Amino acid sequence: MSTVAQGDRDRASRVTEDNARDRPIDDLIRADHASVKDLWSRYQAAGADIPERRRIANELIREVAVHSVAEELVVYPEIRVLMGDAVVDKLIGDQLEVKRAAYELDKMDVTDPEFTPRLHRIMADLETHMTEEESDELPMLRDRVARDRLVEIGKQFDGIKAMVPTRPHPDAPTQPGLEALVGMMTAPLDKMRDMAREFAERKVK
Protein backbone atom coordinates (compact mmCIF):
# COMPACT_ATOMS: atom_id res chain seq x y z
CA MET A 1 0.00 0.00 0.00
CA SER A 2 1.29 3.47 -0.82
CA THR A 3 2.23 5.82 1.99
CA VAL A 4 -0.51 8.22 0.89
CA ALA A 5 -3.20 5.52 1.05
CA GLN A 6 -1.90 4.38 4.43
CA GLY A 7 -2.02 7.98 5.66
CA ASP A 8 -5.62 8.30 4.47
CA ARG A 9 -6.55 5.13 6.25
CA ASP A 10 -4.92 6.27 9.50
CA ARG A 11 -6.72 9.59 9.27
CA ALA A 12 -10.03 7.86 8.55
CA SER A 13 -9.71 5.57 11.57
CA ARG A 14 -8.72 8.52 13.76
CA VAL A 15 -11.84 10.38 12.64
CA THR A 16 -13.99 7.34 13.44
CA GLU A 17 -12.43 7.05 16.90
CA ASP A 18 -12.98 10.75 17.54
CA ASN A 19 -16.62 10.43 16.52
CA ALA A 20 -17.00 7.48 18.84
CA ARG A 21 -15.61 9.52 21.73
CA ASP A 22 -17.53 12.69 20.93
CA ARG A 23 -20.82 11.36 22.13
CA PRO A 24 -23.34 13.65 23.81
CA ILE A 25 -24.18 12.77 27.42
CA ASP A 26 -27.76 11.66 26.69
CA ASP A 27 -26.43 9.14 24.19
CA LEU A 28 -23.95 7.72 26.76
CA ILE A 29 -26.65 7.45 29.42
CA ARG A 30 -28.98 5.61 27.05
CA ALA A 31 -26.11 3.23 26.17
CA ASP A 32 -25.50 2.49 29.88
CA HIS A 33 -29.20 1.82 30.39
CA ALA A 34 -29.27 -0.49 27.34
CA SER A 35 -26.23 -2.34 28.68
CA VAL A 36 -27.86 -2.97 32.08
CA LYS A 37 -31.00 -4.28 30.33
CA ASP A 38 -28.84 -6.46 28.08
CA LEU A 39 -27.02 -7.93 31.10
CA TRP A 40 -30.34 -8.69 32.77
CA SER A 41 -31.59 -10.61 29.71
CA ARG A 42 -28.28 -12.47 29.53
CA TYR A 43 -28.59 -13.32 33.23
CA GLN A 44 -32.05 -14.75 32.65
CA ALA A 45 -30.87 -16.68 29.59
CA ALA A 46 -27.88 -18.15 31.46
CA GLY A 47 -30.21 -20.59 33.25
CA ALA A 48 -28.30 -23.24 35.18
CA ASP A 49 -24.85 -21.92 34.22
CA ILE A 50 -23.94 -20.60 37.69
CA PRO A 51 -20.45 -19.20 36.88
CA GLU A 52 -21.89 -17.28 33.91
CA ARG A 53 -24.76 -15.93 36.01
CA ARG A 54 -22.24 -14.85 38.64
CA ARG A 55 -20.05 -13.04 36.06
CA ILE A 56 -23.08 -11.28 34.59
CA ALA A 57 -24.45 -10.27 38.00
CA ASN A 58 -21.01 -8.90 39.00
CA GLU A 59 -20.88 -6.79 35.83
CA LEU A 60 -24.47 -5.61 36.26
CA ILE A 61 -23.91 -4.50 39.87
CA ARG A 62 -20.68 -2.75 38.87
CA GLU A 63 -22.33 -0.91 35.98
CA VAL A 64 -25.24 0.22 38.14
CA ALA A 65 -22.88 1.44 40.91
CA VAL A 66 -20.60 3.34 38.53
CA HIS A 67 -23.41 4.78 36.40
CA SER A 68 -25.43 6.15 39.31
CA VAL A 69 -22.50 7.90 41.01
CA ALA A 70 -21.20 9.32 37.71
CA GLU A 71 -24.69 10.67 36.99
CA GLU A 72 -24.94 12.26 40.42
CA LEU A 73 -21.54 13.91 39.97
CA VAL A 74 -21.76 15.33 36.46
CA VAL A 75 -25.31 15.06 35.09
CA TYR A 76 -27.69 15.78 37.95
CA PRO A 77 -26.08 19.16 38.79
CA GLU A 78 -26.84 20.19 35.20
CA ILE A 79 -30.45 18.95 35.46
CA ARG A 80 -30.80 20.71 38.83
CA VAL A 81 -30.03 24.07 37.23
CA LEU A 82 -32.50 23.52 34.39
CA MET A 83 -35.36 21.64 36.08
CA GLY A 84 -35.03 22.46 39.77
CA ASP A 85 -34.37 20.69 43.05
CA ALA A 86 -37.56 18.58 43.25
CA VAL A 87 -36.80 16.72 40.01
CA VAL A 88 -33.21 15.91 40.97
CA ASP A 89 -33.97 15.07 44.59
CA LYS A 90 -36.50 12.50 43.37
CA LEU A 91 -33.96 10.96 40.95
CA ILE A 92 -31.38 10.77 43.75
CA GLY A 93 -33.97 9.23 46.10
CA ASP A 94 -34.88 6.57 43.52
CA GLN A 95 -31.20 5.78 42.97
CA LEU A 96 -30.63 5.53 46.71
CA GLU A 97 -33.27 2.78 46.93
CA VAL A 98 -31.52 0.92 44.11
CA LYS A 99 -28.10 1.42 45.75
CA ARG A 100 -29.40 0.03 49.05
CA ALA A 101 -30.87 -3.05 47.38
CA ALA A 102 -27.76 -3.54 45.21
CA TYR A 103 -25.54 -3.25 48.30
CA GLU A 104 -27.44 -6.11 49.97
CA LEU A 105 -27.39 -8.15 46.76
CA ASP A 106 -23.66 -7.63 46.38
CA LYS A 107 -23.11 -9.52 49.64
CA MET A 108 -25.08 -12.55 48.38
CA ASP A 109 -24.14 -15.32 45.98
CA VAL A 110 -26.19 -16.11 42.86
CA THR A 111 -26.88 -19.58 44.31
CA ASP A 112 -28.88 -18.00 47.16
CA PRO A 113 -32.59 -18.63 46.37
CA GLU A 114 -33.30 -14.97 47.22
CA PHE A 115 -30.73 -13.63 44.74
CA THR A 116 -32.74 -13.74 41.51
CA PRO A 117 -36.02 -12.43 43.01
CA ARG A 118 -34.08 -9.52 44.55
CA LEU A 119 -32.29 -8.76 41.30
CA HIS A 120 -35.65 -8.90 39.55
CA ARG A 121 -37.06 -6.26 41.93
CA ILE A 122 -33.99 -4.04 41.43
CA MET A 123 -34.42 -4.30 37.68
CA ALA A 124 -38.12 -3.37 37.94
CA ASP A 125 -37.21 -0.22 39.93
CA LEU A 126 -34.38 0.57 37.54
CA GLU A 127 -36.65 0.19 34.50
CA THR A 128 -39.00 2.82 35.95
CA HIS A 129 -36.08 5.14 36.74
CA MET A 130 -34.46 4.68 33.32
CA THR A 131 -37.76 5.19 31.46
CA GLU A 132 -38.34 8.41 33.38
CA GLU A 133 -34.86 9.73 32.61
CA GLU A 134 -35.19 8.78 28.95
CA SER A 135 -38.61 10.32 28.49
CA ASP A 136 -38.24 13.49 30.63
CA GLU A 137 -34.72 14.57 31.60
CA LEU A 138 -32.66 13.42 28.59
CA PRO A 139 -34.93 15.02 25.93
CA MET A 140 -34.91 18.21 28.04
CA LEU A 141 -31.08 18.24 28.07
CA ARG A 142 -31.03 17.61 24.31
CA ASP A 143 -33.46 20.54 23.76
CA ARG A 144 -31.96 23.09 26.09
CA VAL A 145 -28.21 22.44 26.14
CA ALA A 146 -25.90 23.13 23.19
CA ARG A 147 -24.47 20.05 21.52
CA ASP A 148 -20.86 21.03 22.33
CA ARG A 149 -21.74 21.23 26.00
CA LEU A 150 -23.52 17.84 25.85
CA VAL A 151 -20.36 16.33 24.38
CA GLU A 152 -18.26 18.02 27.07
CA ILE A 153 -20.49 16.60 29.83
CA GLY A 154 -20.20 13.23 28.07
CA LYS A 155 -16.42 13.41 28.33
CA GLN A 156 -16.61 14.29 32.03
CA PHE A 157 -19.03 11.39 32.56
CA ASP A 158 -16.69 8.93 30.84
CA GLY A 159 -13.69 10.27 32.75
CA ILE A 160 -15.35 10.12 36.15
CA LYS A 161 -16.57 6.55 35.55
CA ALA A 162 -12.95 5.41 35.70
CA MET A 163 -12.53 6.97 39.17
CA VAL A 164 -15.71 6.24 41.10
CA PRO A 165 -16.36 3.25 43.40
CA THR A 166 -17.28 0.03 41.60
CA ARG A 167 -19.48 -1.36 44.40
CA PRO A 168 -22.71 0.14 45.74
CA HIS A 169 -22.23 2.49 48.73
CA PRO A 170 -25.68 3.59 49.88
CA ASP A 171 -24.26 5.48 52.87
CA ALA A 172 -21.98 7.69 50.76
CA PRO A 173 -23.10 11.32 50.35
CA THR A 174 -24.81 12.29 47.10
CA GLN A 175 -23.74 15.93 46.92
CA PRO A 176 -21.18 16.24 44.09
CA GLY A 177 -18.29 17.65 46.19
CA LEU A 178 -18.50 15.16 49.03
CA GLU A 179 -19.44 12.25 46.82
CA ALA A 180 -16.34 12.81 44.69
CA LEU A 181 -14.16 12.95 47.78
CA VAL A 182 -15.59 9.79 49.37
CA GLY A 183 -15.53 8.11 45.97
CA MET A 184 -11.83 8.77 45.51
CA MET A 185 -11.12 7.17 48.86
CA THR A 186 -13.40 4.16 48.32
CA ALA A 187 -12.69 3.33 44.68
CA PRO A 188 -9.20 1.77 45.18
CA LEU A 189 -10.56 -0.59 47.87
CA ASP A 190 -13.43 -1.64 45.61
CA LYS A 191 -11.03 -2.24 42.75
CA MET A 192 -8.89 -4.44 44.97
CA ARG A 193 -11.94 -6.46 46.00
CA ASP A 194 -12.93 -6.74 42.32
CA MET A 195 -9.69 -8.59 41.60
CA ALA A 196 -11.21 -11.64 43.30
CA ARG A 197 -14.19 -11.51 40.92
CA GLU A 198 -14.85 -12.34 37.30
CA PHE A 199 -16.95 -10.04 35.17
CA ALA A 200 -19.00 -10.68 32.04
CA GLU A 201 -18.12 -8.62 28.99
CA ARG A 202 -20.15 -5.49 28.32
CA LYS A 203 -21.66 -5.86 24.85
CA VAL A 204 -23.53 -2.56 24.46
CA LYS A 205 -21.14 0.31 23.74
Ligand SMILES: [Fe+2]
Ligand atom coordinates in the same frame (compact mmCIF):
# COMPACT_ATOMS: atom_id res chain seq x y z
FE1 LIG B 1 -29.38 6.69 34.55
